[in-house]
Amino acid sequence: MGHTLLSSWTFWALLSAVFAALTAIFAKIGVEQVDPDFATLLRTAVVLVSLALLLRLTGQYQPLASISTKSYLFLLLSGLATGASWLCYFRALKLGPASLVAPVDKFSLVLVAIFGVTLLGERLDLRQWCGIGLVSAGLILLVIKP
Incomplete structure (x- = not known):
């Protein structure tokens, strides 16, 4: 992969779409016999641990004091919106087919x-x-x- 590809928003957006598609399929299978809210908690824990490891391995941590109040506020709001979205998404997957839930999402x-x-x-x-x-x-x- 060339440097140009790794700095392309299109590349990362398409990769995101691939992972989002896999997320829907894996989640649909995983939520079959699990409460959707508990499934969301497990998924969130995996994301948290994975990101912490990634940041540790790549040295991308930054001092919390370097983040502005505005950034904190909007990242907090984004986190709350993400949590609400995931709760709704897993509930929808529990109730409906992944092939329809994901496109509506x-x-x-x-x-x-x-x-x-x-x-x-x-x-x-x-x-x-x-x-x-x-x-x-x-x-x-x-x-x-x-």
Whole structure:
């Protein structure tokens, strides 16, 4: 892998999608006979330990005092939103098929685009809005019962 690939947001986003897909499949199998909230706790513990080991091995820890109050606040809010998302996601996986739960969960793509534009001042061109519209249309096709 070249340096260019490792510094590409597209590479990391696609890799994230692969891992998110595996997450859905592994979680669906894992939650079959486990309470979804307890399954979320186990998953969170694995993530916490894995990240701590990664940071230790790569020396990426930074002093807590170097983090601004604003960053702390928004990382706290992000953590709370992540926890709520995971609780809802595992409950949905317990109740429904992974092949439908995961795509509906990805409605977050549409919401991120809308929030990015309205809250962060990001701009999307017509082609990008069409893509967001197609994702929305695909979601509607998945959830509408014939």
